[in-house]
Amino acid sequence: GCHFTVVACTSTFCEPCLRVFPAAVALAKALPGVVGFCRISPDDETSCELFRKFCVENLPTFLIVKPDESDVNAVVVEGRYTGSSRGDLMGHVMQALPPHNQIYNREGRCMDIEL
Numbered sequence: 001g002c003h004f005t006v007v008a009c010t011s012t013f014c015e016p017c018l019r020v021f022p023a024a025v026a027l028a029k030a031l032p033g034v035v036g037f038c039r040i041s042p043d044d045e046t047s048c049e050l051f052r053k054f055c056v057e058n059l060p061t062f063l064i065v066k067p068d069e070s071d072v073n074a075v076v077v078e079g080r081y082t083g084s085s086r087g088d089l090m091g092h093v094m095q096a097l098p099p100h101n102q103i104y105n106r107e108g109r110c111m112d113i114e115l
Contacts, residue, residue, distance in 0.1 A: 004036070004096055005035070005036035006036070006037050006063070007040060007063040008024050008039040009054075009059060009062070010059060016060055017059050019086075020060050020089055023086035023087075023089050023090055024089065027089075061080060062092070063080055064092070064096045079092060079096050
């Protein structure tokens with residue numbers, strides 16, 4: 001499975017969200033099976049509840065989450081980036097990857113990462 005998941009807390013009416021979102025898409029394409037990606041938006045009540053739970057006060061915010069080892073129905077927020085810098089977002093995600101030089105996909109093959 002994935003090492004962690006990036007939760008993009010963005011909205012279609014937010015200019016900074018629109019500027020940074022292509023970087024999240026590029027990361028998702030570059031790291032399939034290594035990093036999971038999903039998006040939530042404040043457009044419905046369920047998402048608003050998640051925003052409150054994870055203390056998302058500004059958009060865009062990207063959460064780096066991992067499963068909670070003590071509760072299969074919960075996640076732990078391991079990192080957070082709030083802002084619209086593509087480079088900073090990519091840096092936060094890359095820093096959260098395992099501390100070795102090479103990343104392997106599900107099939108055990110070394111992946112070339114190009115962003």
